[in-house]
Amino acid sequence: MKPINNTKIVLALTSILACGLNAQYSLFYGNLHSHTSYSDGVETPDIAFAYARDAAGLDFLAVTDHMEHLVPEPWNWVLAKNSAEDFNVDGAFVAIAGFEWSSPIYNHCNVFNTPDLLSVSTLWDLPDFYSDILDAQPAFVQFNHPGEDVTLNWNNLAYISPAVDSAFPLIEVKVFEQDSFYRMALDSGWHVAPVANQDNHSANWGTKNDSRAGIWATALTRESLFEAIKSRRVFSTQDKNASVWLELDETPMGSTAERRSLMRLRIILDDGGGEGWSSITVLGAGGTTLLALAPYPSRLDTTIEINPGSSNWIYLKAVQPDGQWIWSAPCFLMPDPLGETEPNPSDRPRSFGLDVSPNPFNSAVKITLDGVGAHLAPALVEVFDLNGRRVAQLPDDGSVGTDFTPALNDVADNYERDGASPSPTTRCFTWTPDETLPSGVYFVRARFDSRSLSGVEASGASVKRVVYLK
Numbered sequence: 001m002k003p004i005n006n007t008k009i010v011l012a013l014t015s016i017l018a019c020g021l022n023a024q025y026s027l028f029y030g031n032l033h034s035h036t037s038y039s040d041g042v043e044t045p046d047i048a049f050a051y052a053r054d055a056a057g058l059d060f061l062a063v064t065d066h067m068e069h070l071v072p073e074p075w076n077w078v079l080a081k082n083s084a085e086d087f088n089v090d091g092a093f094v095a096i097a098g099f100e101w102s103s104p105i106y107n108h109c110n111v112f113n114t115p116d117l118l119s120v121s122t123l124w125d126l127p128d129f130y131s132d133i134l135d136a137q138p139a140f141v142q143f144n145h146p147g148e149d150v151t152l153n154w155n156n157l158a159y160i161s162p163a164v165d166s167a168f169p170l171i172e173v174k175v176f177e178q179d180s181f182y183r184m185a186l187d188s189g190w191h192v193a194p195v196a197n198q199d200n201h202s203a204n205w206g207t208k209n210d211s212r213a214g215i216w217a218t219a220l221t222r223e224s225l226f227e228a229i230k231s232r233r234v235f236s237t238q239d240k241n242a243s244v245w246l247e248l249d250e251t252p253m254g255s256t257a258e259r260r261s262l263m264r265l266r267i268i269l270d271d272g273g274g275e276g277w278s279s280i281t282v283l284g285a286g287g288t289t290l291l292a293l294a295p296y297p298s299r300l301d302t303t304i305e306i307n308p309g310s311s312n313w314i315y316l317k318a319v320q321p322d323g324q325w326i327w328s329a330p331c332f333l334m335p336d337p338l339g340e341t342e343p344n345p346s347d348r349p350r351s352f353g354l355d356v357s358p359n360p361f362n363s364a365v366k367i368t369l370d371g372v373g374a375h376l377a378p379a380l381v382e383v384f385d386l387n388g389r390r391v392a393q394l395p396d397d398g399s400v401g402t403d404f405t406p407a408l409n410d411v412a413d414n415y416e417r418d419g420a421s422p423s424p425t426t427r428c429f430t431w432t433p434d435e436t437l438p439s440g441v442y443f444v445r446a447r448f449d450s451r452s453l454s455g456v457e458a459s460g461a462s463v464k465r466v467v468y469l470k
């Protein structure tokens with residue numbers, strides 16, 4: 001094994017971390033995309049579930065017939081859901097009934113965890129589809145076969161909003177060419193993870209090929225698999241018993257780690273059949289190679305220090321001597337505070353301070369910005385959760401449930417209300433989280449980009465970690 005670039009192996013850490021975060025999860029293999037005669041496949045969901053369980057040995061199967069076939073025959077949707085209930089046995093086999101939203105323009109998506117179908121009019125209206133998914137929460141969605149058949153892949157995976165993002169945890173990466181769409185989604189800002197499914201249209205649910213969706217879950221139940229999918233502890237493999245696990249500074253793949261210049265990346269690559277790896281690559285934003293390892297003959301379990309640069313995500317892909325690929329979920333990173341603007345240091349305020357108190361806080365936290373200057377406009381204060389999702393922002397554009405008072409640009413008001421901050425370069429305000437927000441660690445990020453009266457451009461950002469305890 002030979003790491004390249006600015007990396008080094010941290011052997012001591014490997015033994016410290018030998019138990020790994022993945023020890024708390026079990027690994028399950030299955031298929032999240034298949035059809036029956038209820039659309040353009042064969043047989044019934046009963047036969048598909050029994051076959052996947054008994055002939056293919058899958059841990060889970062989702063039957064996902066085309067929605068436009070189900071809408072005129074809604075009894076088939078009811079039958080599919082009843083069949084999934086019949087075949088779903090905790091600890092033995094998870095049966096899922098979803099449907100495939102099959103737009104002739106925008107490509108297809110599998111929709112899971114909804115009681116109802118969507119309106120067929122959404123097939124021609126991508127914004128409508130996204131908003132109907134938000135209305136159908138806790139529904140979650142998978143981008144299907146990117147790049148196949150159609151040219152408009154969800155408007156080139158244009159990012160919509162954190163709320164839509166959080167309902168789209170999966171993208172199919174079944175063949176090497178789809179790797180570029182995975183990167184395109186990540187570079188657009190989506191928090192997606194890859195799975196390989198079979199999209200069966202014949203009686204071969206699980207035996208069409210060796211491709212599998214791998215899921216690291218706490219138990220073989222529908223609830224646990226859905227939790228693991230929404231946390232993106234998944235991977236795509238063309239080998240039916242290969243697996244990959246990544247963690248970055250003890251944050252499991254699929255989640256968001258706090259950014260540091262040197263981070264500990266743990267890689268576990270395994271193959272149940274004893275195959276090795278002919279190439280192992282860790283990629284970052286834009287497809288940059290952050291790390292390349294030489295061929296490795298067997299199970300690899302190592303911890304390596306890497307510099308993520310300004311990338312907001314990294315993932316691993318590896319190939320076996322027989323040409324079968326595996327793709328990990330991404331490890332996400334908190335946005336680089338200075339990554340989007342590289343101002344001349346002399347233009348930065350001398351003391352741009354961000355303070356949060358009390359910390360931990362119980363119901364409301366006071367956020368103080370110091371040294372921003374009197375001519376600030378516009379400024380943006382955002383709060384992110386550990387998954388990198390924005391849960392609050394100021395000014396509030398109404399897209400996130402929150403309550404910030406007073407408005408940052410309401411400077412005069414602010415002074416009167418807050419006698420403790422008399423400095424003209426200080427801004428104080430209070431964040432009261434929406435009551436639906438859970439206790440936990442959040443990141444307050446303040447950014448500004450302004451032109452002062454003297455005409456000097458100034459920009460900068462600062463991030464503070466805050467703990468919310470209800």
Ligand SMILES: [Zn+2]
Pocket residue numbers: 100102108144145
């Ligand atoms: Zn399709």
Ligand SMILES: [Zn+2]
Pocket residue numbers: 033034035100199
């Ligand atoms: Zn399909």
